[in-house]
Amino acid sequence: MKACRLCPRRCGADRSAARGACGAGAEIRLARAALHMWEEPCISGTRGSGAVFFSGCTLRCAYCQNYDISHRSQGVDISPERFCEILYELKAQGAHNLNLVTADQHLEAIVPILRREKDALALPIVYNCSGYESEEMLRLLDGIVDVYLVDFKYADNALGQRLSGVPDYADVAAAALGAMYRAVGACRFDSAGMMEKGVLIRHLVLPGFRKNSLAVLKTLSEILLIEEIRLSLMSQFTPNGVAKEPGRRLTHFEYESVASCAEKMGFLGYFQAFSSQNAAYTPPFDGKGVTK
Ligand code: SF4
Incomplete structure (x- = not known):
């Protein structure tokens, strides 16, 4: 962890002494570990x-x-052994899969555990991530991840700089999506419709950035076979009270025009109802399931 260069930010932090640009230190830190019903139906199923x-x-x-x-890195530091126990506790609760949400900055600590336990866990591993993953990170995950549940936020590097503070989001994410598809292949579902393998791409339509969303669809159609992936188009953006932009809610016109374009282009998947714009989809980060 000295001079960490794991993610594309390559900030070089000595995480044994200080937090990196990602807010992570030397320990695995979790904010919640629980059954979650608000992912796409092929991920949440009936049990979560x-x-x-x-x-x-x-x-x-x-x-x-x-x-x-x-941003605030709220959470509880845990040992690798406790992380392993948590995976088995979720399995015992009936989870359809294990869904690792924004785990990039902790990859080096969790990959050995996931690789060791994968067969015994016998559940699909869902890697729920931002799209800002380097080749090295995806190589670490090769053979572990079954389903990439991945954001594709911007088709334009300048917008990534403006809203996420990185200069190369569009380029990194396009390369990552290709690598993810090569690693897990076309979407595959079990008899109950639960996703067992594949790439499910989320795109949150942001107020004021409709043209970016249309460009995202175009880029996806150019770099992937759209019949072999699934798209999850999301309308749920709610101003977080901190950021200056986007400072308003999505309009009906903005969302419908992007959804209609996705349909015409032949994307398969999920189109969130326009009425989903509220904070109810964000679970409480209260440490549930993290400590014994
Ligand atoms: S994972 Fe965190 S500490 Fe490591 S390079 Fe990325 S931002 Fe820096």
Whole structure:
């Protein structure tokens, strides 16, 4: 962890002594580990997804809906042994899968555990991430992850700089999506419709940035076979009270025009109802399931 260069920020922090640009230190830090019903139906199913929310974030978007954990690193430090126990506790609770939410900054600590326990856990591993993953990070995850549940936020590097403070989001994410697809292949579902393998791409339509959303769809159609992935188009943005932009809610026109374009282009997947604009989809980051 000395001079960490794990993620594309490559900030070089000595995490044994200080937190990196992602807010992570030397320990695994979690904000919540519980069954979660608010992912896409093929992830949450009827019993819930075993969601493990990690603290910190390599991207830290201004408008983040999980601000307390991504920017303020709210959470509890745990040992690798406790992390392993948590995975089995979620399995015992009936989780359809294990859903690692924003785990990038903790990869080096959790990958050996996941690799060792994968067969015994016998559940799909869902890697729920920002799209800002380097080649090295995806190589670490090779053979561990079954489903990439990944954001594709911007098709334009300048917008990534403006809203997420990184100069190369569009380029990094496009390369990462290709690598994720090569690693897990086309979407596959079990007889109950639960996703077992594949890439499910989320795109949150941001107020005032409709053209970015249309460009995101175009880029996806150019770099992937859209019939072999699934899209989850989201309208749920709610101003977080901290960021200056976007400072308003999405309009009906903005969302419908992007949704209609996605449909015409042949994307399959999920189109969130326009009425989903509220904070109810953000769980309380109260440490549930983290400590014994
Ligand atoms: S994972 Fe965190 S500490 Fe490591 S390079 Fe990225 S931002 Fe810096």
